[in-house]
Amino acid sequence: MLRLPLKLSGSFTFSGSGTPSDCPSPVSEVFSGFSVDSDASSSNTSTSSLFDASCTRHDRLGAWFLGPKAENIGFLKQFLNSVADETERARLAFQPDDPKFIGPEMQASTIFKNEMSELDIALKELVGALAEHSIPFWSPRYNAHMNGDTSLPGMLGYLAAALFNPNNVCTESSPLTSVIERDVGLQLCQMLGYDISNTESSKPWGHIVCGGSVANLESMWSARNMKFYPLSLACALEPGAPLDFIRDEFSIELCTGETKLLSQASAWELMNLKPETVFDIPERLQSDYAISAGALSSALSPYLIQTCGKEVLEQKFDMKPSKYFVGTTKHYSWPKGAAVTGIGSEHILDVPVDIDARMDISKLDEQLHQCLVTQTPVFAVVAVMGSTEHGAVDPIKGVVQLRTKYQALGLSFAIHADAAWGGYYASFLHEPDVPQPNGSIVPEQALSDYTRSQLEYLRFADSITIDPHKSGYIPYPAGGLCYRDGRMRYLVTWTNPNVYKDSDGTESMGVYGIEGR
Template sequence: MKKIDLHCVPQDVAVKSFFLGPSAENREWITSQVTYILNSWFDWRKNFSGGEGCLISDSDKAVSEFKTQQKWSEDVIASLVKRFESEIPKFSPRYIGHMFSEISMPALLGHIITLLHNPNNISSEASTVGTEIEKEAIYFLSELAGYRQGTGHFTSGGTVANFEFLFRARERLFNWLNAAAAAGEKDLFAASIMGWSKYNAIVDSLGQDKIKKVHPTKAPVLLVSSSKHYSWPKGMHYLGLGEENLIYVDLDQSGRMSVVDLYEKLKFLQQENTPLLGVVGIAGTTELGTIDPISEIADVLKKFTCGKDGHIWFHIDAAYGGFFRSLVKAESAANLDTATFKNLLSMSEADSVTLDPHKLGYVPYASGAFICKNSEDYFIKPFTGPYIKSDRHNLGNFTIEGSRSAAGAVATYTSMKCFQGSDGYARILARTMLAKDIFKKALQKNEMKILFPGGQDTNILCFSVVAGFKNLSQVNSLNLRIYERIAEENKYWISKTTLTKHHFNLMIHNSCMKECLALDSEEMVLLRLTLMNPFIISKESPVDHATRFAELINHVAYDLNHK
């Protein structure tokens, strides 16, 4: 097999030091670091103990029952280690399925350090160091998002981070509607976008005691891109806002939010006097890795508030694609097309963002984050107990989750801090974009005809084997069988997704027209590759994975098509 000719500059080689490697090539270094961490932890405990004395004596360790219990525990651990040898090898370059891959060793070590100390970031009283590091990690992520000074916290993932936005948007909206009602304002849409300045002016004028809680005569709605993650209807339901009040903005032929439809839907809500929770755009959809036209969305929202001192909450769900913003300031930005670059740059115009370091941050689970540009939007409604320190310095009063491990924050901090020196994230993600292009070109050389939908802005590559079929339903059936065969053979691990006409009508229609397929199905099945492994393309590898995978697809498709 011919090797891929990929030039590695010294800075790219340096990035290899962040990962253990598919064959545990950096095992000596990480072993030394884990040993150092454990010995430091042991010494810290011993030195801190002071006058407690030795509470587990040598004679205790010699007791038969003590030894028996230790042996039992060893057997349990050995059994677990053996069981996990059957886990999916997500570290392997052959794993190109879902949104996880190698873990950065600095992140893993930060995670281990935190687990040893077991801090609870609900309060600085339960996590002195962990809460400090969380704020430093949020600073790094705020800088990544383009915020001068963001306020936020870590969550268990993107779903809860999206819930954090919904909770705050609901509370802010009701505050503004209450103030508007007290001031005699009847325009619910205008009230829902009044802005903090007008709200504060009403409160100062009337007094807080004159502002009563009212129930809006119309349920508030949220506008979200039709390419949304399933956490959005889930969040609307869980927070009592109603799934039916989630309004989907149409997608264009590339699967991106249509700003024309966004404008029309906003005009309709304005005319119908309907209160608005906010607008959600996506930076890196879970199906295709698509990035919405963030710059144009921001411009549309400004048209509805210009000159009125108003404000429409613009949230970006960048759980997957947010880390691609590291390319914006790097030399590796050449890997991005002009529109993608512009939209990533424009993330700074959003009012809040969801990020998942446990995806393209290469950080262990669980590590998500919710960040607000304006602290007034963040500190909207506290909850606390009489035994918990209560002030704005304690973010635990403002989080949906109560007890929160500091591990995600520390792992993210460690990884981002270590990667700073070599522009590591930009180099890794630029490499994954190159991998996507190489895989696509390899598939295009196949004998079998391949369909590639648009909107694939990041390192996710979706495609459908058309072969010689003339109907979409036949193509869908073939690709489902290809997926099943590849899953059975375990040579590569991939995923699949399904686009429905309900949300992706234009994209499906245009793709079928381009490939001369009869549109006889309500959906389009796609094989899906998440090409985020740092070693998927490497001149040192004896395997050209792109070529080998393309040959596998061709072979399986041919075999199934001729049975």
């Protein structure tokens, strides 16, 4: 994890007035309590001597965190007071003519005071225990885990939202925070390299989950459903089935580029369609045959893997169990997710790693070739972008190139990037050029050419896991899942997403994903 050089010996100084004239209340009120050590600048341990090379950058970063010595505690208190004041204002503004439920007489009662006293004692015990027994993740001296300090914006946003307790399962219960979640999802997509300027239905989409394990699980769920969707459609096109009237007309492009009637394509060919080809199917059926989303959902429902299970479809079409490939540095959530989705942990196949703990592309090539020869379908290949133990970045560029190679031979699969830890380093790709430090002792962390090239290939992954509670300095729990093609999220809905909207047409976030909230 990128660490900030915040732990210093000597005094912390400000270069300038202790009360900036352009600093509004309450910030100016906090600044007024600080004094300036005019002699500190000459000290070898002063902040200014350390930060001369990039003073503006470190001044900015210093305002983002509480600090390893709680240097910004005054600001935190002021901001928390502002949050409390706004919470009070919101409650007073709603039905202002209603009488108060908790009046002065109640607050003056012995029972009320006893309850508040018990709360005070319990809270002090809890916070005291946390202070004594928690791990000092906030310190630059601590490097045993991925955890780091949380940013002031993240901390304050978390606490502020908790006071209003929105539920993003639908916009009816979260009219503001659902919109925020949608926007944050797009921001993550953009940071990771997806083109959010795309206005088509294939526009990228992302959402927030409770952590990387759930994001990985949702990606498996989506990849599994995508793999079997063409087989479900083939069932619906059989004679006597709901969509048999298009069985002699509806064609599909195979991953090799050949076009066939879907009803005449083999099960192997149908299980190896390109992701975008699968996502196009509902739109094509609606535009070419006027089959609405609701009608299609009803027609396919009995045949979908979510209804009948994968074993039924595998047996009907005489297909071998599909495989998942991920490097041996994988997170434990992958076999766990395979168990939950019914894929089975034995079908999560390890790809050996090289001396740098990165996926060995030559070994993956051999494994994919074996799948092609034996006609064993592949759900997805997972590239780990920052492994838990080593921080290693898998060669996702090579994975993308292998997919192109094997699609020409008839084998296609999804690509997922497990960037729970490393995803935020894609933000480095968007930084403007800055002068080099020229001998400064301020630590500068640059991306290697290899890592940079792999992060640039994130945009080709079909889905990406990213954890704001790791490299994003956001409080636990906060994970995220982004789709290159937003239509992939429709594969995991239980309700028609075009129907599950509020009266104003706003799409609810909770219909997508595994969390019911």
